[in-house]
Each structure stands twice: as C-alpha cells, then as structure tokens.
Amino acid sequence: MQRDRACDEVTRPPMTTHTATAFAPASVGNVGVGFDILGHALAGPGDTVTARRIDAREVRVDAIRGTVTDLPRDVERNTAARAVAGLHRALDLPFGIALEIDKGIALGSGMGGSAASASAALVAANALLDAPLAIDALYPFALDGESAASGGRHGDNIGPQLLGGLVLATADRLVKVPVPRRLWCALVHPHCVVETRRAREALRGAYAIGDFVPQSANLALVLAGCYRDDLDLIRAGLSDVLVEPRRAPLVPGFAAVKQAALDAGALGASISGAGPSVFGWFDGEAAARAALAPMQAAFAAAGLDSDPVVGPVDAPCARVVSRA
Amino acid sequence: MQRDRACDEVTRPPMTTHTATAFAPASVGNVGVGFDILGHALAGPGDTVTARRIDAREVRVDAIRGTVTDLPRDVERNTAARAVAGLHRALDLPFGIALEIDKGIALGSGMGGSAASASAALVAANALLDAPLAIDALYPFALDGESAASGGRHGDNIGPQLLGGLVLATADRLVKVPVPRRLWCALVHPHCVVETRRAREALRGAYAIGDFVPQSANLALVLAGCYRDDLDLIRAGLSDVLVEPRRAPLVPGFAAVKQAALDAGALGASISGAGPSVFGWFDGEAAARAALAPMQAAFAAAGLDSDPVVGPVDAPCARVVSRA
Numbered sequence: 181m182q183r184d185r186a187c188d189e190v191t192r193p194p195m196t197t198h199t200a201t202a203f204a205p206a207s208v209g210n211v212g213v214g215f216d217i218l219g220h221a222l223a224g225p226g227d228t229v230t231a232r233r234i235d236a237r238e239v240r241v242d243a244i245r246g247t248v249t250d251l252p253r254d255v256e257r258n259t260a261a262r263a264v265a266g267l268h269r270a271l272d273l274p275f276g277i278a279l280e281i282d283k284g285i286a287l288g289s290g291m292g293g294s295a296a297s298a299s300a301a302l303v304a305a306n307a308l309l310d311a312p313l314a315i316d317a318l319y320p321f322a323l324d325g326e327s328a329a330s331g332g333r334h335g336d337n338i339g340p341q342l343l344g345g346l347v348l349a350t351a352d353r354l355v356k357v358p359v360p361r362r363l364w365c366a367l368v369h370p371h372c373v374v375e376t377r378r379a380r381e382a383l384r385g386a387y388a389i390g391d392f393v394p395q396s397a398n399l400a401l402v403l404a405g406c407y408r409d410d411l412d413l414i415r416a417g418l419s420d421v422l423v424e425p426r427r428a429p430l431v432p433g434f435a436a437v438k439q440a441a442l443d444a445g446a447l448g449a450s451i452s453g454a455g456p457s458v459f460g461w462f463d464g465e466a467a468a469r470a471a472l473a474p475m476q477a478a479f480a481a482a483g484l485d486s487d488p489v490v491g492p493v494d495a496p497c498a499r500v501v502s503r504a
Numbered sequence: 505m506q507r508d509r510a511c512d513e514v515t516r517p518p519m520t521t522h523t524a525t526a527f528a529p530a531s532v533g534n535v536g537v538g539f540d541i542l543g544h545a546l547a548g549p550g551d552t553v554t555a556r557r558i559d560a561r562e563v564r565v566d567a568i569r570g571t572v573t574d575l576p577r578d579v580e581r582n583t584a585a586r587a588v589a590g591l592h593r594a595l596d597l598p599f600g601i602a603l604e605i606d607k608g609i610a611l612g613s614g615m616g617g618s619a620a621s622a623s624a625a626l627v628a629a630n631a632l633l634d635a636p637l638a639i640d641a642l643y644p645f646a647l648d649g650e651s652a653a654s655g656g657r658h659g660d661n662i663g664p665q666l667l668g669g670l671v672l673a674t675a676d677r678l679v680k681v682p683v684p685r686r687l688w689c690a691l692v693h694p695h696c697v698v699e700t701r702r703a704r705e706a707l708r709g710a711y712a713i714g715d716f717v718p719q720s721a722n723l724a725l726v727l728a729g730c731y732r733d734d735l736d737l738i739r740a741g742l743s744d745v746l747v748e749p750r751r752a753p754l755v756p757g758f759a760a761v762k763q764a765a766l767d768a769g770a771l772g773a774s775i776s777g778a779g780p781s782v783f784g785w786f787d788g789e790a791a792a793r794a795a796l797a798p799m800q801a802a803f804a805a806a807g808l809d810s811d812p813v814v815g816p817v818d819a820p821c822a823r824v825v826s827r828a
Contacts, residue, residue, distance in 0.1 A: 214720065214724070215713070215716070215717060215720070216717045217717060217720060217721045217724060218724070334717070348721070348724050348725070348728060350718075350721040350722075350724075350725060350740075351718065351721070353725070353740060355724075355725065355728050355737065357728065383713045384712075384713075386710035386711065386712075387710065387711045387712070387713060387715075387716070388708075388710075388711070389539070389707045389708075389711060389746075389747070391711075392539070392711070392716050392719070392720075392746070393539060393540045393541060393658070394674075394675065395716075395720075396538065396539070396541060396716075396719075396720050396723055397541045397672070397674040397675070398674075399720055399723065399724060400538070400541060400542070400672050400674075400679075400723060400724075400727055401672070401674060401677070401679065403724055403727050403728065403731075404672060404679050404681065404727065404731075407727075407728075407731040413679065416674075416677060422713075422716070423713070
C-alpha cells in the first residue's frame, strides 16, 4: 500500500540510469458506469517491465515472460514497445531502449493487462531519461501503445495505472477522482477469455438517446458520491444499464456472480473492462473479502475455476521498483 | 439573490395558510453535457403561482395570466395542476386547491417554463399544508406535472428550480452540485419557438456507443470541475457533442450565436433545454454581461429579436413570496 504516494512526482535520479524496472497494477476498466473513461487501479497482480538503454537508436522487445509469452514482438503490435517507441520518437532520444516484459496479468481477463504492459514500460523508460517527464505526459504514448491491442484509444485502464486510485480518462486528460477510504473492490477472474475486440463488437449496433440518459445519470451519481464521500449515492449509481446488458452473454455465469456480489452487500457489481472478470465495490475490506467465496462459487456453478483479487479502490499507481 | 438560503428548509407556518404565492425561476436544462439530468436555475424571469384552499376536494385552475394565457386548464394537461393533483391525491388532503398561474417565462423558450409552473405550484400548495413536505419530496409530483407538457419525465429543469443552483436530477433523486462562485450564465432568448416535442423528435434515430463516450467524458469533466472549483476542467468539458448537433438546425443562427459567446470568453455555450435560447457559462459577472450584446447581434443577423438574461449559475430556488 502506497496510498499517500504522489504518483506524479518524478524524482530525478542522481546519475544516468541504464536499466529501470517498473511495475504497473491491474485495473478495473469502465467501472460499470464510465465506459472507456473511468477506471481504478487494483492492488496485487500487475505487469513488470525492464527498460535498458542500448546504443542502437531503436526500441525492441528482448523478452516476454510470465502468464503470457506468445505476444507479438513487433514494435507496432506490442503495446509496451509501441508506447515506448512513441516516447522515443517524440523526444528524439540519442539512445535506444530494449524491453523485457514480465506479464503478471492474464490476457483477455478484463484486468487491463494490455494497458499494464504499456504503463509499466513507459514508467520504466521514463526513468531512463535524464529529464523524466511528468507522469501525465506519458498518457498519450500509453494510449497509443494500448491501441495496438484493443484497436481503440481509451484510457480507462491506462489512467488509473499511471495515477493510481480512481481516474477519469478522457481523450487528452487524466483527472484523479477522490475515493472514499472505505471503498474496497472484490474481483473474481474466471479462467476463460473474452477478447477485447470481440467484447467491443458486442457493443456495435444502434442505441437510442434514451439509453444514454440513465447511464449518464448513474455515472454522475457515482462521481458525486465519490466527491461527497457518500456511499449511498455510489450505491444509487453503480449500475451499468448500457454496456453490461450487451456484454453479459459473453461471460458464463455472469448474472449469478453479480447477484452473489450484491447479496454479499456490494454497492454495485459489473463486468471489469471487457470481461470476463467481475468486480464489486464494497463498504470496507471485510465485506469485500467476504464476497469472494460466493462470487467464486457462482462461477464454479457455471463450470469455471477462478482467481480472487481484493483491494482498496484507491490502489497504488505504477512505480519504478528498481534502477541501476 | 438568496445565495445562502437553504432551499430544503421548510418553515412551518404558525397558523393555517389559506393562500400562498410562490415564484419559481427559469432554468437552463441539459447544460449541454447532461441531457435530461443536469440543469441550473436562472435568476430573473420565472413563473408565479398562487394556491388557495377551497372546500371542494379538487384541484382546479382558476386563472392563467402573463406571457402565455392559452394553456390547457384541464388538470391532467396543465403542468401546474397535474403536479398539485398528484400531491393532493398522495396526501388525501381534506380540502381542495385552486391555482392562479402567472406565466413569466415564454412558452417554448428553452428556459424551463413548463417546469416552472409545476415547481411554483407545488411550492405554493406545499405552503398550504399543515405539515409541509421537504422540498425533495415534491420532486416526483413536479416530474409528473411537467410530463404533461414535455411528454417525458426528466428533472433537469424541475431539480434546479426546486433546489436552486446546479442540480443533478435522476429518475428519483436530486443532488445539488457545488458551483464555483465565479460562474455566471449569459442566456439569450430569441423570439421564436421550438416546441419541446419537436426538439425531442430531432433526437430520434440511432446512435453508436462511440457517440456516448466523449459526451459522458464531458459530463464527467464538468462535474469534476464543479466539485474541484476548477474552471479549466469545466472549460475542457462544457461541450455538447451528442444532442446539440441534432438540435442546432432548429435554432436559426445558432452557430453564430454560440461562436459569439465563445469569442466573448465563454467556458462553453450550447442550447438551453430544448431551445431556442442559447446560454454560455463565463468566468465572472462582467464577462457574462459583455457577451450578451454580441450574442444578441448574432441572433439579429439571423433576423431574430431577442431578450437577454444574465445571472450567477448558483441562482436562487423557488420560494414562497407571500402567504395569508
């Protein structure tokens, strides 16, 4: 827990950094009511990327290890490399950067794995710079990196990974939203895969203007509840009436898992990112922890093993874990 | 100006009130980014309704005066009477209520005129009760009343009229949003009419999920800006990319009027409610006042006379102005 660490403070290293390793946490994208624009960090799982200065003025991927190893290494198709290549080009760096990626987040889990590789890579690469950028300035490069995997530019995972906690991520801006201290998240990741592109296809087709009204009201209630430290408002708003109905069929057992979370006292529960992970927000750590078993049992009833993750909504941001 | 008056404080009168007169202000519905859910009160114009106890246990309209006189008097089709009739039924009152309506807001102006009659009527009728309800409790009756005119239940005018200032109005809840003190509104009402029903028809048809993302991001930025007292965030968000493009053709000269507001320094400008009034938000009273002339000139260039209204976004709520 680094709850009080300022994520946008970048300490200039005393001498040239040749190698830096950074960790970026998993995250809950969309948070139900903020499709493509709202997300929060999740303590526990995450991706780790080591960036190393090399003489050749290029960005390359030297290794991919961990939960996923068959990712593309091509710079434009690898989220980490594409993100760092954008930074490298923009700053016209006089050196190159080699990346080693340790995946800790399962692919297609709805926990922001693609984004985490980009976030960790940028934080690591930034630490190599003689004059590191402010964390906010990494955002456009991270967006561009993640688009290699998702096909779109949306910062609902990148934003909270870079800043920690709950973040509003628009096309060109990150806004950290205050989080009531008692808010904890319980997330269950079933052992199946929903590809982000397929999850986005489920959202094609027509909507009526009236579909947007209750969803934007819910978004506004959740934001107001966070700013007012009012869990009743959050409970009133934390319901996805726009996206969840179209994506739920992609997640086996979803309705039962969501109901298990609500029965355990969740303020609200929905699909994390593009799924299949399901998250709930709870009033306090104990309530969140107590919800994990019934949520996992509901997935088990649908024939799926699962992993639990639990932590405060105001979870720590990406950070450098070592440098040399 | 009653900036610090608590709008939900209802003082019990010392003896039976036989007649009460209440004023409800105009309002800016939608505020660009919060279609059907966000609005703010506007000092100056408004509707005034007198409610009088009568022996017959009915609600009736005795008179309609002011800017509009040809409104329906039938209880179900008159917004004020329908609202009060709902209250009357719900409380099973042992007396009836006769209403006299003084319209101060032009019909079809986009300034919440239909809602103001309902709001004023309910505040006046509430003052007749031996145990007046909290203002929040009037909301569902006001919603039902306004639906007589608009055909839908949306509280983006009712909410700010009842509570004052900027209000998030969901299907069953009002949330007052803090407003930076420097925020002033300039509104210009051109002498033409856009019927609410026609303005809603313009929004029929299909939307893509991607249409919703930038609009909800803008809504979130405006809310965050209000809670953080950050006018830059409000400026970044105060742009209607969802509804305005479809309604703008209904307002002659709209693009030029909006541009005039922006050229005068508006943080953002859009259609007020269903139009044709156009509003802008400004940093300070002087900036708002200075924008009126160029906005009116732009309407004049489109062949339309217009009336200006200017006031703080945190404008006063509906209130009882006399009782006997």
